[in-house]
Amino acid sequence: MVAMEDLLRRIAGVEATSGLAEVLDKRADIFEMTQESHDAALMPADPGGISHAERAALACRVARLTDAPDFATHYEDLMSKAGAVGTTARIVDLEFLGGDDTRLAALIRHVDLIANDPKSATGDAIEALKGAGISEPDIVRLSELVAFLSYQLRVAAGLKLMRVLT
Amino acid sequence: MKTLHDFTTTVPAWKPHVAPLDLAKATVAQLDALKVTPSNQKVSDYVLVLAHDVETLKVRTPLFNAIMYNRGGLSRAERELGAVSSSVVNRCIYCAAVHASRYNQLAREGTTIAEIFARGANAKLEPRLAAIFNFATRLSQSPPTADSADIAALVDAGLNPDEILDLVLSTSLFGWANRLMHTLGEPIEA
Numbered sequence: 001m002v003a004m005e006d007l008l009r010r011i012a013g014v015e016a017t018s019g020l021a022e023v024l025d026k027r028a029d030i031f032e033m034t035q036e037s038h039d040a041a042l043m044p045a046d047p048g049g050i051s052h053a054e055r056a057a058l059a060c061r062v063a064r065l066t067d068a069p070d071f072a073t074h075y076e077d078l079m080s081k082a083g084a085v086g087t088t089a090r091i092v093d094l095e096f097l098g099g100d101d102t103r104l105a106a107l108i109r110h111v112d113l114i115a116n117d118p119k120s121a122t123g124d125a126i127e128a129l130k131g132a133g134i135s136e137p138d139i140v141r142l143s144e145l146v147a148f149l150s151y152q153l154r155v156a157a158g159l160k161l162m163r164v165l166t
Numbered sequence: 167m168k169t170l171h172d173f174t175t176t177v178p179a180w181k182p183h184v185a186p187l188d189l190a191k192a193t194v195a196q197l198d199a200l201k202v203t204p205s206n207q208k209v210s211d212y213v214l215v216l217a218h219d220v221e222t223l224k225v226r227t228p229l230f231n232a233i234m235y236n237r238g239g240l241s242r243a244e245r246e247l248g249a250v251s252s253s254v255v256n257r258c259i260y261c262a263a264v265h266a267s268r269y270n271q272l273a274r275e276g277t278t279i280a281e282i283f284a285r286g287a288n289a290k291l292e293p294r295l296a297a298i299f300n301f302a303t304r305l306s307q308s309p310p311t312a313d314s315a316d317i318a319a320l321v322d323a324g325l326n327p328d329e330i331l332d333l334v335l336s337t338s339l340f341g342w343a344n345r346l347m348h349t350l351g352e353p354i355e356a
Contacts, residue, residue: 019327020327023327023328023331024331026238026239026328027232027236027239027331027332027335029232029236030229030232030233030236030335033225033228033229033232034229036225036229037222037225037226037229040221040222040224040225041222044219044221044222045221046221048219065308065309066308066309066310067309068309114345114349115308116308117308118256118258118308118344118345118348118349119255119256119257119258119348121348121349122352123183123352125349126183126184126349126350127183136184136185136218137218137219139184139218139350140184140215140216140218140219140350141218141219141222143345143346143349143350144216144219144222144226144346146345147341147342147343147344147345147346148222148342150308150338150341150342150345151338151339151341151342152338153309153310154305154306154310154334154337154338154341155334155335155338157305157310157312158305158312158330158331158333158334158335158337158338159331159334161312161313161314161316161317162317162327162330162331162334164314164317165317165321165327165330166327
């Protein structure tokens with residue numbers, strides 16, 4: 001697996017010998033913990049009710065929603081490694097809203113809302129997840145996944161803009 | 167209890183939409199991540215909600231502290247301003263209150279936050295703070311809209327690359343925090 005530090009640097013186009021790489025090295029602890037957060041959100045030892053394949057597919061969907069094709073490619077790769085098939089593989093299609101699968105439809109609706117328009121979220125969004133049978137621990141796991149991705153995508157966007165500086 | 171919808175520097179209470187973890191039923195891993203000991207049983211409802219995903223919580227806490235409090239780079243006050251900018255975009259009233267009040271304490275002034283809360287993205291600020299607020303606001307949009315002109319404005323305002331990296335990190339961190347605090351519960355009158 002590509003380390004997160006390398007992933008962020010690769011996606012942001014940070015050359016190993018550049019001045020920007022030296023700036024990032026001063027915050028090496030942060031980039032290491034970002035990697036650990038990625039692993040905890042995407043590939044936890046205890047995934048609860050949301051499988052590694054579903055997490056990778058939802059991450060790819062968030063990347064597409066957020067106009068981050070380079071991350072979408074990374075998460076597609078993670079999806080195939082996790083063996084995403086059937087409706088799980090369809091999650092990455094932004095037109096697919098879960099079909100007849102009420103659990104999947106609830107997951108997708110929530111991910112789209114939190115990734116794109118978190119300010120509009122109210123208690124009703126959480127009630128909808130509970131109504132679709134999603135457990136409370138899984139609601140927190142899903143929220144952490146989308147929230148982490150939102151952080152990761154923004155760090156990469158910022159690093160890309162910083163390339164001109166050094 | 168009344169749900170708060172307007173920005174304030176008075177830190178509200180927070181009412182969870184998901185049941186906080188029952189400490190009596192916590193696993194060893196959860197107690198470890200929460201740093202609960204016989205002499206320390208005080209854990210906020212917010213952290214007890216997050217403890218349902220203990221693997222993420224365990225790394226997020228030190229990551230949060232490193233981004234907001236580590237040495238060098240951007241001043242603590244200006245990192246708080248990055249946090250506030252994100253919280254305003256995402257309308258996380260609770261996060262905005264906590265980090266606006268910290269900004270005011272650290273910067274020893276209240277006019278910047280008052281202007282941001284009153285006028286949002288149209289706030290008129292002194293040049294360095296305006297460059298920080300504008301960049302952080304645009305990085306927080308979904309998708310982010312920050313561009314090379316925003317970075318040039320940060321450079322013109324005197325920020326060096328170390329400081330700009332810390333601003334990217336603190337602003338992005340609140341893209342994460344807002345999506346937990348604002349969606350898993352709501353701010354109510356304290």
